[in-house]
Amino acid sequence: MSQETARPPSLHSRAPAARDLVGRARRRFTRRPDRRPPQAAERPRRRRLAWAGGLLALLAIVIAVLIAVWDWNWFRGPLERTASTRLDRRVTISGDLHVDLFSWRPTATVDGITIANPEWAGTTPMGTIERLRVRIRLVPLLWGKADLRVLAVDRPNFRLLADGQGRQNWDFSPGRQDPPADFPPIQNFVIREGRLEYSDAQRNIRFLGLIEARERLGAGNTGFQLTGDGTINGQPFRAEVTGGPLVNVERDQPYPFDVDLRAGRTHVTANGAIPRPFDLGRFQMNATIRGPDLADLFPITGVALPNTPPYALRGRLSRAGFLWKVDGLSGRVGDSDLAGVLSVETGRERPLLKAELQSRSLDFDDLGAVFGAAPKAGSGETASAEQAAAARRLVAQQRLFPDTPLDVRRIRAMDADVTYRAASIRDTPIELRAGSVRVRLDDGLLRADPLRLDLPHGRVEGHVTLNARGGTPATALDLRLSNARIESLVPVTFQGSPPFEGALVGRARLAGRGDSVRKTFATADGEVVVVAPGGEIRRSVAELMGVNVVKGLGLLLSKDSSTTPIRCGVAHFQARNGVMRADSIVLDTGPVLVTGRGEIDLRSERMDLRVRGQDKSFRLVRVMVPVTAKGPLTAPRVGVEPGPALAQGGVAAALGTMLSPLAAILPFVDPGLAKDANCGALIAEASRDGAPVKTATTAAR
Structure with a gap:
């Protein structure tokens, strides 16, 4: 074979074949224009959308059928476990669960709810609810806002207990203070045949009441109403709370309410509003209160106030979380005027009372009630029937020191920092012009310091301490009389002029021990x-x-x-x-x-x-x-x-x-x-x- 016949083919000889391969590949991967009619091109797309819609409809039908035939009682176990964890005690559901989701306002009903007591409170349940029904608006819920149309509670029965150590069976988070309840707006709140039993060993109260809450129709009453009856310390107790119409309640519109509370001879009336329904941690109201003794408010408020003659006070009460405040306090206590501001801070181991109070004119005998004595009971004097009887007993027995026992549990239940000033003092055994005191109470230790009484000439000043931390209260006083005049303290005349001057x-x-003024002085050393x-x-x-x-x-x-x-x-x-x-x-x-x-x-x-x-x-x-x-x-x-x-x-x-x-x-x-x-x-x-x-x-x- 010649050399020419043995050489491989040249590029020129292979070009037609390569061009043919490239053309076929180009034709294969190049998209040809669809020359079919537009109607024919849309048919496959419509068929795909129809298949997708059919599948979704079938899925919706399946879900609807499942919801319709689903046994919601399957959720009782998970719901019980979740509630028990949140409340830190066993919660059981013995009845059925019903859910209606086919509505813009879904409804859920739970029957037979039982909430157990903590171990220290015994085996009796803390509370039971025969039926709980909730209806909520769906659209606001999609935006993270709860709007309750109906909250109905049938035959709730709760037994609230606070023992002598201060433990409370409704405290679901021992060791810490939870913020106040913040409920969403409720348009129809119903409590049928509610029963509430309350026992507090520290406040010495027992309450048993029936509670009904319902919205009545009619022009005169179209809002919320809550009424309760019972007894406190053997005295009748009644509470009435009425609110404005619940229809179209909005979160950003204040919700008005009125309160009428009677506990024995103590009467509280108030009208106010909740700025953001129903955030119970924030509200304000104008209140008036009258009664025979401010100390009687302890079972209701938990704040230990001193014994006083009959009083009538008014002010603006507000709450902001754990802080309760009374602004513009004014009125009378006994025959003395009283004004100022005060606040109570909760959410701590013991409530803290702070106050700045003053009187333009103090009737001196009104102070006697603070120490367990009785104010004067004569004509023109303000005293309750019990105080008048106590005054007559002291006079008949020719006694000076009262023996009314001091309730040390109240002193130990709170802390305080109170200042008081009297611009003038009248009806005194010796002539006094003015007085002031600062009282601080810390964990059962009360100290009045500085204590000052101004005389026409000179003053009495010093401090008084009451230690109620131990078994028997111990009292100590240290008072100094300075720059005084004999003729002022012993205001007698002899032949028209003072017999002595100087x-x-x-x-x-002095220091003594005892739970009354009389016992303290009877043991005094100094x-x-x-x-x-x-x-x-x-x-x-x-x-x-x-x-x-x-x-x-x-x-x-x-x-x-x-x-x-x-x-x-x-x-x-x-x-x-x-x-x-x-x-x-x-x-x-x-x-x-x-x-x-x-x-x-x-x-x-x-x-x-x-x-x-x-x-x-x-x-x-x-x-x-x-x-x-x-x-x-x-x-x-x-x-x-x-x-x-x-x-x-x-x-x-x-x-x-x-x-x-x-x-x-x-x-x-x-x-x-x-x-x-x-x-x-x-x-x-x-x-x-x-x-x-x-x-x-x-x-x-």
């Missing part, structure tokens, strides 16, 4: 000191205190108004187990030195004091007999006790003997008194005369 200071420091560092006394009165008959009567008959200095006056009492014994009573005037001793028994509320005057110079006619003050504290009898005449003389020795304790007690009253007052000079004089006392200079060294 400065007066003092201090009382001391009380009153000092008159100087002043003047009518000479006639001074001579009579020394029982200088001739000189004293002569000055009286001549209506002599001359005075003599009060060089020093001291009364010092040591209190032990309710008995205050005077180890030093001294009144040193120009002509007479008066000394004495005795005791005040706070247990029996009686006194037995004796003072004896001793002339400093020779008197031709005098009878040296003690002057006594005996009897009940409310009405002591002043007289003289005949006794043998004492030899004249020994004045310096008497001064030294009686003033020895004075050097020790003056710093207890006023650190600067021993140096600046006449008492200090008297101590120095007694020391120069040989009395065993220390001067302020010696004491300082």
Whole structure:
């Protein structure tokens, strides 16, 4: 074979075949225009859409058939488990479940619901519901908004229990405070034959009531109505809550309501609105409340308020989550006006009460009810029937200290920070101008500090502490009297003018135990000191205190108004187990030195004091007999006790003997008194005369 015949074919010889392959591939993958009529081209597409629609319709029919024949009771188990987990206790459904989904307003019905109690509350169920029916709008639900058309509860029976430890069987999240309930708008809320039993050991209340809630037709009543009846502390209780029409309730439109609550003789009326129905954590209302005693509100509110005379108050009550607030509080408590603001913060271990209160004019006897005493029950005085009876018993028994027991459970149930000011005070045993106090309560420890009472001259200030954390309450007080005047505190006149004038200071420091004022003073320990560092006394009165008959009567008959200095006056009492014994009573005037001793028994509320005057110079006619003050504290009898005449003389020795304790007690009253007052000079004089006392200079060294 030649070389030419052995060579492979050239590219030119293969070109026609390649071009043929490329053409066939191009024709295969190139889309040819559909030259069929448009009607023929749409037929396959329509057939596909028809098949898809048919499948969807068949699926809808199948689902509808399944829903129609489905046994919804299959969901009882999952529903019970979910509810039990949410409520932290066993929830069972013994009846049937019915669901109607073929509506723009689907309906669900559940029969035979039982909610168990926590273990500590026993085996009796906390609540049962015979039937629960709910109807809801479907369209808002698609947008995440719940709009209830119907919420109907048939024969609910609930037993709510709070024990002495503060545990509550309706607390579904022990250890934390859940926010207030926020329900969606409900157009038709129905409770048929509801029964509610409530027992609270701490608040000492029992309530058993029947509840009906229904929307009645008619022009006069087209809204929601909730009524309940029962008893609280043996007194009848009734609650009526009415709301506006529920038709077309919207989430962004306020829902109005009225409240009428009667618990015994306590009456509460209010009208208000829920800004976002039905968010129960936010609402406001204008309320009025009246009753015989503010302390009676504890079972209703859980807030421990002090005992008071009959009251009538009004204000604007609002709630924002855990904060309850009363703005514009005004009205009367007893015969005193009261105004201010207060708030109660819940959602903590103990509710916290904060208040700023004031009175333009305080009737002093209204304060007695705060300590368990009774206000005056005479003509023109405001007091309940029980308080008037208690006042009559105190008068008949000649008693000063009330024995009304203190309910320490209420004090332990809350905390407080309250300030109070009285611009003026009237009807006082001694003249008072104004007063103020700040009271703080923390876990059973109450402290009134600072406490201040303004006198026409001077003031009383200090603090009082009540510790109710232990088994028996313990009370301690420390009060100081400063810059006062004798004539203001002892407002008596003698021949048209005060028999004595001068400065007066003092201090009382006592502590006792007991659940009433009477028991506290009956166990009191401490001391009380009153000092008159100087002043003047009518000479006639001074001579009579020394029982200088001739000189004293002569000055009286001549209506002599001359005075003599009060060089020093001291009364010092040591209190032990309710008995205050005077180890030093001294009144040193120009002509007479008066000394004495005795005791005040706070247990029996009686006194037995004796003072004896001793002339400093020779008197031709005098009878040296003690002057006594005996009897009940409310009405002591002043007289003289005949006794043998004492030899004249020994004045310096008497001064030294009686003033020895004075050097020790003056710093207890006023650190600067021993140096600046006449008492200090008297101590120095007694020391120069040989009395065993220390001067302020010696004491300082």
